[in-house]
Amino acid sequence: QDDAINSEPQFPGADPRSVRAVKNMGFAIGHDAVLSTNLINSFRYGLTRIDDARVGVTNSPYVEFRFIDPFEGIGDLGTFTSTRETPTHNLVNDLSWLKGTHTFKVGTNVRFTRIPRTTNDGAFNNATINPSWVSGIGRTFAPGRPTCTTPGCASVPSVATGFQAGYADAWLNILGVISQSRLNANYSPTGEVLPTGDPVVRKYASDEYEFYLQDTWQLHPTLTLTAGVRYSLFSPPWEVNGFQVAPTVNLGEWFDQRAENMRNGIPSSQDPRVQFDLAGPANGRPHFYEWDRNNFAPRVSIAWTPQAENGFFGRLTGNGAMVIRGGYSKVFDRIGHGLATQFDTAGSFGMATRLSSPFGAPYETNPAVRFTNINTLPPTVPAAPAGEFPATPPFEAGVITSALDASITTPSAHLFNAVIGRQFGRNWSIEGAYVGRLGRDLLVRRDLAMPMNLTDPRSGMDYFTAAQQVILATEAAGGDVSPVGPIPYWENLFAGAAAGGLTATQAIAQAFDDAAPDYITALWLMDQFCEPACSTLGPFAYFNRQYDSLAGLSTIGHSKYNGIQVSLRKGYSAGNQFDLNYTLSKSEDLGSAVERGSAFGNFSAGGYSGFLLNSWDPDAQYGTSDFDVRHQINVNG
Numbered sequence: 001q002d003d004a005i006n007s008e009p010q011f012p013g014a015d016p017r018s019v020r021a022v023k024n025m026g027f028a029i030g031h032d033a034v035l036s037t038n039l040i041n042s043f044r045y046g047l048t049r050i051d052d053a054r055v056g057v058t059n060s061p062y063v064e065f066r067f068i069d070p071f072e073g074i075g076d077l078g079t080f081t082s083t084r085e086t087p088t089h090n091l092v093n094d095l096s097w098l099k100g101t102h103t104f105k106v107g108t109n110v111r112f113t114r115i116p117r118t119t120n121d122g123a124f125n126n127a128t129i130n131p132s133w134v135s136g137i138g139r140t141f142a143p144g145r146p147t148c149t150t151p152g153c154a155s156v157p158s159v160a161t162g163f164q165a166g167y168a169d170a171w172l173n174i175l176g177v178i179s180q181s182r183l184n185a186n187y188s189p190t191g192e193v194l195p196t197g198d199p200v201v202r203k204y205a206s207d208e209y210e211f212y213l214q215d216t217w218q219l220h221p222t223l224t225l226t227a228g229v230r231y232s233l234f235s236p237p238w239e240v241n242g243f244q245v246a247p248t249v250n251l252g253e254w255f256d257q258r259a260e261n262m263r264n265g266i267p268s269s270q271d272p273r274v275q276f277d278l279a280g281p282a283n284g285r286p287h288f289y290e291w292d293r294n295n296f297a298p299r300v301s302i303a304w305t306p307q308a309e310n311g312f313f314g315r316l317t318g319n320g321a322m323v324i325r326g327g328y329s330k331v332f333d334r335i336g337h338g339l340a341t342q343f344d345t346a347g348s349f350g351m352a353t354r355l356s357s358p359f360g361a362p363y364e365t366n367p368a369v370r371f372t373n374i375n376t377l378p379p380t381v382p383a384a385p386a387g388e389f390p391a392t393p394p395f396e397a398g399v400i401t402s403a404l405d406a407s408i409t410t411p412s413a414h415l416f417n418a419v420i421g422r423q424f425g426r427n428w429s430i431e432g433a434y435v436g437r438l439g440r441d442l443l444v445r446r447d448l449a450m451p452m453n454l455t456d457p458r459s460g461m462d463y464f465t466a467a468q469q470v471i472l473a474t475e476a477a478g479g480d481v482s483p484v485g486p487i488p489y490w491e492n493l494f495a496g497a498a499a500g501g502l503t504a505t506q507a508i509a510q511a512f513d514d515a516a517p518d519y520i521t522a523l524w525l526m527d528q529f530c531e532p533a534c535s536t537l538g539p540f541a542y543f544n545r546q547y548d549s550l551a552g553l554s555t556i557g558h559s560k561y562n563g564i565q566v567s568l569r570k571g572y573s574a575g576n577q578f579d580l581n582y583t584l585s586k587s588e589d590l591g592s593a594v595e596r597g598s599a600f601g602n603f604s605a606g607g608y609s610g611f612l613l614n615s616w617d618p619d620a621q622y623g624t625s626d627f628d629v630r631h632q633i634n635v636n637g
Contacts, residue, residue, distance in 0.1 A: 001025070010073035017073040018056035018081075025049050038098040043091075050086040054078075059120065060197070063374050064128045065173050074374065075126060081199070082119035088112070101218040105228075109210040114240065115337060118199040122352060125196060127181040127377050131168040133356075134179045134363045138168025141364060172364070176371030179363040181381040183355040189242040189278055191387030200352075202243055204340050207235045214299075222305040222320075232295040232332045234410065236287035237340040238280040245348050246279035246288050248390055251552055252407025255448045258544075259616060265457035267541035274403075274546055276349045277390040288340065289408040297412075301327030318422065326418040333411040335443065339553060343404045350391030355382040395545045396528070402551040405448065409555050414438040427571035435563045435585075442557030444591040446612040449550035451523060451542040453616045454535075459488035463523075463542070466490060467512070471519065474509045481509040494526070497533035507532045524548075551611070556618060559589035559625070578637040585630065590618055592626035 001024040006016040028046035035041055056079035057072050064075050073079045094107040131138030140147045144158025159167045172179065186194045214228030238244060247254075249272055258271055279285045303325045308314040316322070344351075357380040363369050369378040393399055414437070421431040455462045466489030477483045481502065490497070490505040497507040508522075511532055515522035525531040527542045535541045544550070563585030570578040593610025612618050 007078065010069065010071065010076075014072065015057070017076065017079045018054050021051075021053045021055070023051040023053075025051070040096045042094045042096075044093075046090045046092075048086075048088050048090070050084070052085075053083040054081060056080045056082075058124070060375050061124045061377050062126050063178060063371060063377065064126065066128055066130050067169055068173060070374070080119060080121035082117070082121065084115065084117045086113065086115050103216040105212070105214045105216075107212055109208075111208040112205075113208075113337070114203060114205045116201075116203045117341070118201050120197065120199045122184050122354075123186065123197055123199055125182060125184055125377055125381050127178045127381070129173050129176060129178055129371065130180040131172040133359055134172065134177065135360050137165075138172050139164045140362070142167055142171075175364065177363050178369045178371055178378045178380075179357075179361075181357045181369075181378055183353065183382045183384060185353045185355075185384035187351055187353070187387035189283065189389075191389065193384045193387060201241075202344055203240045204237050204337060204344075205240050206237045206336050208334065209233045222307055224303045225300075226302070226327075227300045228298075230297040230299065232297065232410070233291070233293060234295075234332075234334060234336065236289050236291065237336040238282065238287060239340075239344070240282055242278070242280065242282035243351060244278065244280035244283065244288075244344075245276045245350050245389070245391070246286070246406070247403055248275045248277050250406040251403055251448050251550075252405045252554055255405075255446075255552075255554075255615070258452065262452035262454045262462075262616075265455050265537075267454065267535075267537040268452050268544050269538060269540040271544050271546075273392065275390040275392045288343070288404050289406045292410040295332045295410055295412075297330040297332060299327070299329035301325065301329075318424075321423040323421045324419070325421075327416070329415045331413050331415060333413075335408070335411065339404065339408075342553075343402065349393050349401075350387065350389055353385060353387075355385075357382060393546045396540070397546075398528075398548045399546060400549045401547070403448065405552045405554040407554060408443075409441050411442045411555055411557075412440050413559075414440070427573045429569050429571070431565075431567045431569070433565040435561075435565060437559070437561040439557065439559035439561075439589065441555040442559055442589070442591075443553050443555055444557035444612060444618070445551055445553055445593060445610055446556070446615040446618070447549050448552045448554075448615070449544040449547035450615040451520070451527070454493075454537075454542055456489045456492050458492045461487075461489040463489070467519065467523075470505060470509045471512050471516075474513050479513055481506045481513065484509045493535040493537070494533055495536065497526075499532070504533075557590040558622075559587070561585065561587045576637070578635075580635050581633070583629075583632040585628075585632075587625035587628040588623060589625045590622050 003022045005020040007018045009016055026048035030044040033041045058074050058079045062075045089112045091110045097104040141150055142159045142164055143153050143156045186200055210232045212230040216226045218224050305320055305323050306317045307320050308317055309319050416436040419433040423429045453463050466487055469487055473484045484506050486503055487505045490508045494504045494508055498504040511522045512519055563583055566582045568580045591610050612621055614620055
C-alpha cells in the first residue's frame, strides 16, 4: 500500500491542513514437513508493517486567537507532523502427532513488536489571545465598570451586564493582547531540556509468547472430545531508549488507600504524595506494571452425531443428520501499546513540562504582549525549569491529567457455546445455538483522584448522602433555604459555614443551589477556597492536593453477553442458495470504550460510556453495552 491522503483545507481554495502518507506492507513464508507417517510439522513466519505518517502545516511556534479560526489551521488538532511504524514479527509452529484415535498437537505463537514514533505536537511554544487570562477576565476596561479609568470611558455607553463576556472576547482579540503564553518543554532521561521544535521521539516495544497443548480424541465414530490448554505471556510495553517514567506509587493501591481513608473520616489531604521517576528495562527500573505470569487458558469441546435408525429418535436425528456441539474456553486479551502511547502523551510528568504565563495579570496595559505576527511569541513565555527525577507534580495547582495504574492484570473472558444442527432433504438445514461470554479484569477508565465520599465519624453519614439530602430539601422548598432543617453531616463538619442568620446546613444548601446543576463546583469552592467555609478537617479534605482529576485505566471491569442464534440454510443446488439468520442477545458491561480512546472517555456514544461517573461505586454504572444489539436479522440469497 502506498497512499497519500489530503485532509480538508481550512478554507476553500487553501492547501490541505495535512497530508497523510500510508505505506503498509506484509509478507509471509511457511514450511510444512512430514517427519514420519504420523508426525507433521508446520512452520510460518510473517512480517506486517503499518507505516503511517502525517505532515501538517504546524512547524513553528504559533499564536492563536481564541474563538477565531486560524487562517491556515496552524495549531489546530490534526495539523502537526507525526510518524508511526508498527513492524511485527510473528513466528508460528504447530506439531501434530497421530496416535490411534488421538491427534495430539503442540505449538507456539511468538510475536516481537517495536514501534518507532515521532511527533512535533507538544514541541513548540505557543500563545493565545485569551480574554479569560487577564485580570478581571477581560472586563476591567469595559465601559460602565468602575475599573475603567481610560480617558473617554465614561463618555460612551456602558456595556450591558449580560454582554460583558462577549465584549471582553471581541475587545481583546481586536487589541491583539497575547495574554496567555505557554511553554512546551521536553526532556531527556538525564533531565536535559530538548531544543524547541525537536520532535518527540519514542520507540516502544513488546514481546508476546504463547504455547499450547491439545488432544482430539475420537471416542467413537460419532463422538469426538477435544481438550487442551494455552499459556500466554505478554511483556509490559517499554521504551527502548529510556524515555519512560512511571509513578513511584502504585496508583491502584493509592486509590484503595484513599477509599479506606474516606470510610474512616481521614481527609484527602493525607493522601501519599505522587512522584514520577524513570522506569523500564532501559533504565534498569521496573516496568509500567508487573508481568502477569498466570495466564493459563483451558479449553474443552465435544461434538456428537447421534444415530438411531427407527422410532422417535430415528425421526428426530435423521440417523446421522443431527449434530450436537458444545464447548468452553478461556481467552486472554493483548493490551499494552495503546496504554503506553496514551500515558506517554498525557501522563509522563517529568518527560514533558507544560507551563503557562501567570494568570490574572493586567496584560492589556503591557505593550510587549501585543500581536505582531502569527509566529512571534511575547516575552512572557515561562523559562523551562531544570529537569530532574524523581519529579513531583505541583500541589494545589488544580492539575487535570492522566496516569497509569500499576495494578493492571491481563483481561480475560470465559466463553461458552452449545449448538444443535439438523440437516433435511434438498440441502436444507437448521441450526440453533447459545453463545455466552463473561469478561473479567476488563479495562475501564476511572478518576483515581475523584473527590472523596468522606464519612463524618460522628454521624456515620457519608458526603453523597448528605449532599443529596440538602439538595433535595432545597429543591422541595423552591430554592428557599430557610425551611431546610439541620443535617448532622453539615453541622458537624462545616460548623464554620453558619453565618448571617443561616445554620451551617442552610449555608451549604445555598452554596449548592448557587452552583446548580453543577454541584461539584460547590464542593470545589468549599474544599479548596473555603467558600462559604472549609470543613473542620481543613482544605483539601475531599479533593486531592495534587490532582483535581487523574484519569487512569484499571482492570476492574466485568461484562456479560448472552445470545441465542437461529439459522435456516439451503445449500447451493439447482443454481441457488439461501440463508436466514436471527440473533437475540444482550450485552452488559461497566464501560464500552477502547484502550486507545480519550483519557476521559468517548462521548460519541451519547454519554460517559467510557469513564466511570463514580469511581467509589463502579457497579452503579453496570448496564447495557453501547454496542448492544438486542435483535439482529439478516437474509442472504
